[in-house]
Amino acid sequence: ISTSGLVHIYRSQGHDVAALSGIGITVPPGELVGLLGPSGAGKSTLLQLCGGLLTPSAGRLQIGEHNLATMTEAELDRMRAGDVGIVLQGAGRNLIPYLSPEDNVRFAQRAASRDRTLPEPLEVLNLVGLGDQARTPLTALTPGQIQLCAVAVGIATSPGLLLADEPTSQLDHRARDEVIAAISAINAATGMTVLLITHDPEVAAVLPRTITIRDGRIASEGRAGEEFAVV
Numbered sequence: 619i620s621t622s623g624l625v626h627i628y629r630s631q632g633h634d635v636a637a638l639s640g641i642g643i644t645v646p647p648g649e650l651v652g653l654l655g656p657s658g659a660g661k662s663t664l665l666q667l668c669g670g671l672l673t674p675s676a677g678r679l680q681i682g683e684h685n686l687a688t689m690t691e692a693e694l695d696r697m698r699a700g701d702v703g704i705v706l707q708g709a710g711r712n713l714i715p716y717l718s719p720e721d722n723v724r725f726a727q728r729a730a731s732r733d734r735t736l737p738e739p740l741e742v743l744n745l746v747g748l749g750d751q752a753r754t755p756l757t758a759l760t761p762g763q764i765q766l767c768a769v770a771v772g773i774a775t776s777p778g779l780l781l782a783d784e785p786t787s788q789l790d791h792r793a794r795d796e797v798i799a800a801i802s803a804i805n806a807a808t809g810m811t812v813l814l815i816t817h818d819p820e821v822a823a824v825l826p827r828t829i830t831i832r833d834g835r836i837a838s839e840g841r842a843g844e845e846f847a848v849v
């Protein structure tokens with residue numbers, strides 16, 4: 619991810635809301651980065667821009683070889699169908715509850731473009747530690763296991779970038795730690811780049827690098843729990 623002067627303005631009931639007012643960040647391939655900041659800071663907006671779900675109002679936004687400021691809808695569709703994976707808060711909202719993890723992963727893979735080489739669903743589930751539950755319907759899994767399944771679905775196409783928006787916000791501490799451990803393990807094993815939004819200081823403390831945004835601007839950046847204000 620590489621951005622400079624990234625601006626996003628929502629047009630809401632006749633007036634403009636500047637959600638991002640000039641964001642410059644660089645996340646090299648293979649990094650795991652936490653995105654922190656108070657509610658309304660612009661975290662979700664930045665994540666959605668990186669995923670091609672919103673279009674920048676101004677500035678530069680590069681994701682791998684894609685320049686998102688100039689991409690056509692068709693090119694964005696292709697990127698969303700394989701190059702970028704997304705995990706949202708709220709365990710399982712984007713899963714099919716009466717299917718098993720294996721079938722949920724398989725279903726997610728059907729949306730991927732034909733020219734991609736797809737991993738075996740079981741291989742993906744082993745990566746998140748859900749191999750033993752591969753054939754158990756989601757209705758029989760715990761909230762933590764369901765969120766692990768959501769992570770597996772997010773990486774079903776082996777994307778180069780995983781975007782996670784508060785993936786642990788509705789979990790107890792044990793399940794939270796398992797989900798963060800799974801995301802860290804994926805990052806370490808595959809070199810997948812990860813951008814992860816969290817409100818949880820205990821999660822932020824275990825991430826190798828964090829970026830804090832406030833009022834649509836970078837407030838501070840740091841490595842391994844130590845943040846430095848950006849002047």
Ligand code: ADP
Nearest residue numbers: 628630635656657658659660661662663707784
């Ligand atoms: P969070 O703080 O967890 O990111 P928010 O409460 O800011 O969540 O936003 C929840 C949803 O409401 C998002 O889909 C966001 O796009 C939408 N939203 C937030 N603020 C506004 C607004 N002023 N007008 C319309 N939609 C909004």
Ligand code: ADP
Nearest residue numbers: 628630635637656657658659660661662663664
């Ligand atoms: P965060 O994820 O840090 O809570 P968001 O990116 O959701 O922040 O929101 C940043 C700002 O943009 C907030 O002021 C929010 O109200 C506003 N916003 C978010 N989504 C919308 C939307 N769909 N329409 C209008 N304003 C929005």
